[in-house]
Amino acid sequence: MPAERLLPTTEAEDLLKLTREIARDELAPLAAQHEDQARFPRERFRLLGRSGLLGLPYPERWGGAGLPYEVYLQVVEEIAAAWMSVGVGLSVHTMSCYPLAERGTDEQRDRFLPDMLGGDLLGAYALSESHAGSDAAALSTRARRDGDDYVVTGTKAWITHGGQADFYTTMVRTSDDGSRGISCLLVDAATPGLSAAPPERKMGLTGSTTAQMLFDGARVSADRLLGAEGEGFKLALDALNSGRLGIAACAVGLAQAALDEAVAYARQRTQFGRSIIDFQGVEFLLADMAAAVESARATYLEAARRRDRGLPFVRQAAIAKLVATDAAMRVTTDAVQVLGGAGYTRDFPVERYLREAKVTQIFEGTNQIQRVVIARQLKGR
Incomplete structure (x- = not known):
């Protein structure tokens, strides 16, 4: 079930409610089949554009919503929890728009940004x-x-x-x-x-x-x-710093989905006359999974708040990406373990979650590179 959120405005609460409806009704039912058939979900991105979800952190003048990164990332998390490919795609699209939004001329932004943020251009x-x-x-x-x-x-x-x-x-x-x-x-x-x-x-x-x-x-x-x-190189690094937060949010969404699936299965699966969720070995496994998800979420949100306040956030973004993606790998692995043999089959989504989690430790800078970034920041470089 969705985690409780502390959102800054009623507008943000309504936006997250809309996102959950789209995720539940328009994304989740298609995810398994599309992934199994390697079908690219182009129409889902058009839907996100029509719903106003492709330009959340960008100015309203060009079709964005002008919302804080803290809010945008929670939208990314909800979408990733329903369908990771779409969540990652939203993050990548947002990053792809960054150099134009940040350093483009007004003429360039007037020409291109409305169609990018509206979903016509991916x-x-x-x-x-x-x-x-x-x-x-x-x-x-x-x-x-x-x-x-x-x-x-x-x-x-x-x-x-x-x-x-x-x-x-x-x-x-x-x-x-x-x-x-x-x-x-x-x-x-x-x-x-x-x-x-x-x-x-x-x-x-x-x-x-x-x-x-x-x-x-x-x-x-x-x-x-x-x-x-x-x-270009400075623009690339600046875009990556924000993009890493998008991947962190995706990883948390994926981990939350795996946790939810594991809890639901453990409640209904019985052994020795009772639900397996009542066995301490499973209880502790689920508790550690929940702690990892909540901690990773708090980490990316704090980095986002620093970004929104105009404070340095390079180190915090690298930490968030490192913590969240490592957590996603652990949580999805443990979700398969909770489901046992069933988790190793494609009858349940946790095996797909595990396969999807791995790449989050690699793209937008490997987690080894994140450690380099963090160490250099600590040294003041």
Whole structure:
């Protein structure tokens, strides 16, 4: 059952109620089949856009809701609890809009943001490359200026929504000056010279397409440069800091769903003449799962509140991502254990939750990288 929340306004309470209705009626009934068939839920993102859920933290001027990150993340959590692929997709789309919302000109924002936030345009965030994952500053996809265009050549890897998105917020190299030589382009999916490789064959999140994006002399108009040349790496890191909170919220939603399933099963499953929830071994397992979920939720919400107050939150975002995704892995593993043999079958969703939890420890910066970020923050670097 949904956890009790302390929301800042009645408007936020109504929004979360709407989100739960959509999650219950429009997302949860489709999740298992879509994941089993690896079907991308494009229409569900349009539904979120029509419902006003794709632009919650962005200004109302461009179709957003201007809501605090604290509220937005609780919406992400509810959606992820119903269908993880859609929750992750919402987080990725929000991150993909960040460079435009933050550093785009008013002309660029007027032109693109309304359709992005309204659900007509779905985004992808193209930073990683096969040799530049954790070491993002080593990216080599190059954009050469040619008159009024940039000519882009290279390959982006592990792109969520790759081949399905309508736009790609793409980090490219415009000079050889290390991290200061990286710029950000807003690339239309229909750009000649841009194509998607076959989707990756993943152990989980199979409804969320992940693919390499191939740039073969793709011509991108120079008016799609976001910010100035050389500002792309800072924009990328700033977007990731907020995106990590989105993944933390997704992980908590997934863990909450696993806990709910485990509790429901333990209540109705009987052995030796009583429900297994009454056995101390199961009681303690469920109690530890609940503690992990509640602690992870509190961690991401505190980081969000710091962001909303304009305080530094890089360390807190890394901690939230680390704590929440490790918790999701433990909780989903234990949920399978509570269900026993049944949990290892596809008759129950906990085996899918376990497969989906693993990647949360990897994307948006592995949890080893989160420890590096936290340690550097502690050192004052």
